[in-house]
Amino acid sequence: MYKKLLLILGIFFLLSNYSYSQQNxxxxxxxxxxxxxxxxxxxxxxxxxxxxxxxxxxxxxxxxxxxxxxxxxxxxxxxxxxxxxxxxxxxxxxxxxxxxxxxxxxxxxYQLPKTYTLKNVNFQSGSSKLKSSSFKSLNELAELMLNKKTLKIELAGHTDSQGDDALNLKLSHARAKVLKNYLVKKGITAKRLIVKGYGETRPIANNATEEGRKKNRRTEVIIIER
Known part of the structure; x- marks a missing residue:
């Protein structure tokens, strides 16, 4: 009887330890x-x-x-x-x-960079019509602004130096405005979005090469209020 009791207690102890060790x-x-x-x-x-x-x-x-x-x-x-x-x-x-x-x-x-160039946001050549490949980046920007409700930004449009200066200035503004309208449709209040077009006046690369012109055709996000 005594040995049987010890055996039962031993099994109980082993099972208890096994159960304890298996806890997550x-x-x-x-x-x-x-x-x-x-x-x-x-x-x-x-x-x-x-x-x-x-x-x-x-x-x-x-x-x-x-x-x-x-x-x-x-x-x-x-x-x-x-x-x-x-x-x-x-x-x-x-x-x-x-x-x-x-x-x-x-x-x-962590702090968001004050100025950021939107990736893969592109337009039809010489037009303010967005390419569908732009939607992913814009949706991510909209999500960011929906979460960070005090964020106010400038959408800054830039072109390369090809074509007429005045037309480039007008085109860059029109493109930035298209982005604003897209974000408003995603639920961002219009007063949180400032639109500016700079045309070819603020290049970041050499306009003499295709690679440089591609870099200059861009839209930047500039934080105005955090």
Whole structure:
């Protein structure tokens, strides 16, 4: 009887330990994002990416620049932020495996660049008609502005030096206005969007080459208010 009781207790102990070891212990991360002057940044789209599985968790920073993640322990994660049409890697964190839930407080700094050239936003030659390949970047910009509700920007149109100066100035303004109308249709308030056309007056490359002219034909986002 005594041996039988010991056997039962032993089996119970082994099962208890097995059950305990199989628990999926979590790491709870409170992530705060601030700008470079330590002001909390609201409306940032944060990504928590598992280096092992590639699984992506996302969250938007709320009041105080805070967002929260719950992830398995015993893994390495890359923390990213969605910018205009890119994702920017901010930090890599390794969470050690533990037989208990863990809590972490983490603060990261990030600030959108004041000036950004929109990628893959193109128009028909000599026209203000958007190419369909432009929609992805514009949709990402709209999403950014819907999240960051205080952001006010200038849409600055630029051309190369081919053609008449006055026509280029008019065309660059018309193209910037088309982008504004697109963003308004996506839910962005018109007063948050300033339109300006600079024509060929602000080149960033040599207009004597096709490669240079291609770089000069661009639309920039310039932050007016954050």
């Amino acid at each position: 212990f979590k790491a709870f991360i409170n992530l705060t994002v601030t700008d470079m002057k330590d002001k909390p940044s609201v409306g940032d789209h944060m990504l928590f990416v598992s280096d092992k599985t590639g699984k992506i968790l996302s969250s938007i920073t709320k009041k105080g620049g805070l967002c929260k993640f719950e992830v398995p322990s015993g893994a390495v994660y890359t923390i990213k932020i969605k910018s205009y049409s890119d994702t920017v890697t901010l930090y890599k964190v390794e969470i050690q495996k533990a037989n208990y839930d863990q809590n972490f407080e983490l603060t990261l700094k």
